[in-house]
Amino acid sequence: MQKWYGSSAICINKHGELLMVLQGKPDENKLWATPSGGKERGETFEECCVREVREETGYIVEIEDKIYVKQNEFVEVHYFFAKVVGGSRNFQDPDQLIYDIAWKSIEELKSLELSFPEDRPYLINILRNLRDNGVELDET
Template sequence: MELWQGTSAICVNDQRQLLMVKQGTPEEVKTWALPGGGKNDDETIEECCVREVWEETGYVARAIKELHVKHTQIDPFRVQVHYILIEIVGGKINILDPDDLIERVEWIDESTLRDLSLSYEEDRKGLMALLKSGGNECAE
């Protein structure tokens, strides 16, 4: 079975808000997720994360450390999503997504996150815990 690898960027600002994107194809109901996507063959996981943040949000990021790897299976792929803590080092909100999937970029607080329609519902518990703890802050 073929391996698909991707990243999800985690960034909590000093107001305890999480960087998130509202996404989906034109036919889909739009849902919220962390910025991220699939790794190209010629890049590292960290490079993928930084590229995806740039494309989906307009922010220039620096990968700090890997926090978690989610393993799942979506036939015909084994899927690994690397959750990477990032720091924003420049840029501003500006959607540059070549896949044209991103509708909106926002900083989301804990009370808003509680009721959002997430692309990956299994992420909610961990993201809520991260916001409750104050997360590992990153610059905005």
């Protein structure tokens, strides 16, 4: 089995909420995840992240920092802090797998059904640290 490479965006608005998408194939249970997807040939992980956010949510983002790489023998996903700099909430996923786009709070994140439940503690910790350290967040 060939290893899958992709990127995921951590976008947080001025209310300390995380940008998430509800996704799944038509016959599957729909689950929440940060905007993410597979890296295309010739694309950097940063370019992949920006493209996936635009495709899945309609928002235009700039990469601020690489924060984490999750990998095992099957996948390698690069997580980036990304700042929304334009666009607007818009379903335009070419794969037609996105069913909702929403900003989710720490409390909501605790109970959401996630595509990648192993990410929950990490995502909650990011939101908590930003809130507790008074980091200036996106105007979105």
